[in-house]
Amino acid sequence: MTYTPTALNLPMVDPLPAATQKYFDICQGKLGMVPNVLQAYAFDIDKLNAFTTFYNDVMLADSGLSKLEREMIAVVVSSINKCFYCLTAHGAAVRQISGNPILGEQLVMNYRSAVLDVRQKAMLDFAALVTESSQHIEEADRDALRAVGFSERDIWDIAAVAGFFNMTNRVASATDMQPNPEYHSQNR
Secondary structure (H helix, E strand, C coil): CCCCCCCCCCCCCCCCCHHHHHHHHHHHHHHCCCCHHHHHHCCCHHHHHHHHHHHHHHHHCCCCCCHHHHHHHHHHHHHHHCCHHHHHHHHHHHHHHHCCHHHHHHHHHHHHHCCCCHHHHHHHHHHHHHHHHHHHCCHHHHHHHHHCCCCHHHHHHHHHHHHHHHHHHHHHHHCCCCCCHHHHHCCC
16 A cells, blocks of 8 residues: 555655755665655755754754653654654654553553653653643643653753654644554564
8 A cells, every 4th residue: 555645745856855865765774664754844855854853853862861761752742642643653663662562552542551660650741741731831840850850951852852743743633644554563
């Protein structure tokens, strides 16, 4: 079955700039596919570059948060927002990084049912609060993160990951962005 990246008819720039093609080739080599989210943004290289720069910063740059923790936030935010694309792609990432397919599924369905340590639970509770009612965040909410060992920078990073996925979830849902079929069977 062939999937198109979105319900919108926005063809990729053709030919892709050399740097973009190199990035897509790296994705193909490492992942065995070019994620549809990248293909979807490739109708406008400036938008694609902005997306990938911010994604790479919040998800891959140095942080007190592990890669798994950032993927966990992505899944919890996407679960609340019911974003099919991100639940599928980042659920697969949680399964792969954690080596625990049950954890990936629990986070997709209801993170509160997962076996989490107090640090992870506090982090995901905060990410959920950012998603559901950020206007109600108080110092006590940040203090709850500090109490389990998160630094000021870590709190910023939790908020940045949650904020990024709240934005991308909305774009993905609004454009009917479809996950690559490969994600569905990975790491089960």
